[in-house]
Amino acid sequence: MSKLVSKWNYPTTVRFGAGRISELPDALAATGIKKPLFVTDPGLAKLPVVASTLKILDDAKIPYGVFSDVKPNPVESNLTAGIAAFKAGKHDGVIAFGGGSALDLGKLIAFQAGQTRPVWDFEDIGDWWTRADADAIAPIIAVPTTAGTGSEVGRAGVVTHEATHTKKVIFHPKMLPAIVIADPELTTGMPPFITAGTGMDAFAHCLEAYCAPGYHPMADGIAVEGMRLVLENLPKAYANGKDLTARAHMMSAAAMGATAFQKGLGAIHSMSHPIGALYDTHHGMTNAVFMPYVLAFNREAIEDRIVRLTGYLGIKGGFDGFAKSVLKLRKELKVPHTLPELIKGLDMDKKRKTLIADMAVVDPTAGGNPVKLTKKAASTLLDNAIEGTL
Numbered sequence: 001m002s003k004l005v006s007k008w009n010y011p012t013t014v015r016f017g018a019g020r021i022s023e024l025p026d027a028l029a030a031t032g033i034k035k036p037l038f039v040t041d042p043g044l045a046k047l048p049v050v051a052s053t054l055k056i057l058d059d060a061k062i063p064y065g066v067f068s069d070v071k072p073n074p075v076e077s078n079l080t081a082g083i084a085a086f087k088a089g090k091h092d093g094v095i096a097f098g099g100g101s102a103l104d105l106g107k108l109i110a111f112q113a114g115q116t117r118p119v120w121d122f123e124d125i126g127d128w129w130t131r132a133d134a135d136a137i138a139p140i141i142a143v144p145t146t147a148g149t150g151s152e153v154g155r156a157g158v159v160t161h162e163a164t165h166t167k168k169v170i171f172h173p174k175m176l177p178a179i180v181i182a183d184p185e186l187t188t189g190m191p192p193f194i195t196a197g198t199g200m201d202a203f204a205h206c207l208e209a210y211c212a213p214g215y216h217p218m219a220d221g222i223a224v225e226g227m228r229l230v231l232e233n234l235p236k237a238y239a240n241g242k243d244l245t246a247r248a249h250m251m252s253a254a255a256m257g258a259t260a261f262q263k264g265l266g267a268i269h270s271m272s273h274p275i276g277a278l279y280d281t282h283h284g285m286t287n288a289v290f291m292p293y294v295l296a297f298n299r300e301a302i303e304d305r306i307v308r309l310t311g312y313l314g315i316k317g318g319f320d321g322f323a324k325s326v327l328k329l330r331k332e333l334k335v336p337h338t339l340p341e342l343i344k345g346l347d348m349d350k351k352r353k354t355l356i357a358d359m360a361v362v363d364p365t366a367g368g369n370p371v372k373l374t375k376k377a378a379s380t381l382l383d384n385a386i387e388g389t390l
């Protein structure tokens with residue numbers, strides 16, 4: 001029997017293009033939402049981009065509530081408060097507006113407000129989501145304001161379990177937003193650090209999906225073009241945040257990365273998740289730090305694939321040429337080369353290092369790494385990223 005067996009899920013309706021945020025009232029009508037809860041984060045809530053979007057709702061005389069108690073790397077208490085706001089305001093849908101943190105929390109509020117079971121039962125490892133009683137989900141419209149996580153086209157939300165300091169991926173197919181408004185103008189205000197970090201997250205999604213084992217030629221094709229878009233456009237968006245063309249291509253690359261990673265992720269994310277949960281670092285920036293160390297670690301298993309990729313990307317020098325391009329991109333974006341450069345004053349004892357390696361190997365993304373991520377391998381990767389050893 002052929003081993004070419006796979007399962008393909010592709011995203012939802014994406015209304016893509018500068019200025020399309022003006023279609024928000026139409027998108028609400030199309031999804032049947034009459035009184036949305038607008039979920040964003042406190043930083044964004046103070047920016048003109050939120051004021052101008054809420055004005056669109058005001059002008060259309062659409063009643064809404066605003067919830068912005070969302071930490072970067074959202075936690076359970078944010079979710080509990082969001083569900084309370086959703087119920088108190090008698091809302092019938094969610095506009096998730098922001099980066100991955102606000103998008104994830106908005107999606108999780110729409111989902112969990114209709115559930116009777118605790119959110120942790122829906123971690124992306126069990127099968128509670130298959131039960132019919134888990135089906136009550138309010139419609140979601142997602143409006144990304146960063147270009148990185150691709151959460152707008154994803155069926156999962158990440159939330160930190162505070163008691164154990166672990167990031168949990170919560171999954172339900174219906175958490176996929178009904179409509180996405182991908183308007184690159186909303187991303188032009190992103191500061192360079194966030195532009196770099198989120199853009200490198202998109203790159204990590206494409207790279208890890210492309211390198212993950214398994215048969216998924218559609219994901220591979222999307223990932224390859226996603227990487228090209230990032231390599232060509234992220235330095236431009238970083239150098240000039242107002243470059244709308246570069247911003248638009250990055251917004252595409254972000255959605256492409258999240259579409260591709262249904263194939264799997266890998267050790268970049270497995271190492272990054274515990275660091276993010278323990279030190280509250282930016283997710284994409286942490287991925288960017290780990291990227292070259294994981295590439296080197298996976299070399300044997302991925303060299304052929306990477307060499308094929310370099311043909312499309314126009315990179316000379318095979319695997320080494322690709323690794324050099326990643327280092328060059330990181331340098332251009334001022335990505336720290338080591339963990340102590342990312343986390344000032346970092347001082348990890350043996351116990352802490354063991355904890356991180358233990359967390360990395362059980363992270364749901366570890367299974368997608370092309371080389372088995374053992375505890376020993378995770379410890380070595382951590383040491384390499386601390387010492388800058390390639």
Ligand SMILES: NC(=O)c1ccc[n+]([C@@H]2O[C@H](COP(=O)([O-])OP(=O)(O)OC[C@H]3O[C@@H](n4cnc5c(N)ncnc54)[C@H](O)[C@@H]3O)[C@@H](O)[C@H]2O)c1
Binds near residue numbers: 151167191
């Ligand atoms: N659901 C998924 O599939 C998925 C995938 C990867 C990561 N994530 C999660 O997403 C989160 C990270 O998301 P992120 O990288 O987009 O960052 P973020 O949402 O945490 O935002 C980072 C910062 O950027 C600011 N910001 C956002 N848009 C802005 C804009 N247009 N102008 C100015 N400032 C802006 C925010 O206010 C915030 O302070 C993490 O919690 C991560 O675990 C989820």
Ligand SMILES: [Fe+2]
Binds near residue numbers: 149201205
């Ligand atoms: Fe990511």
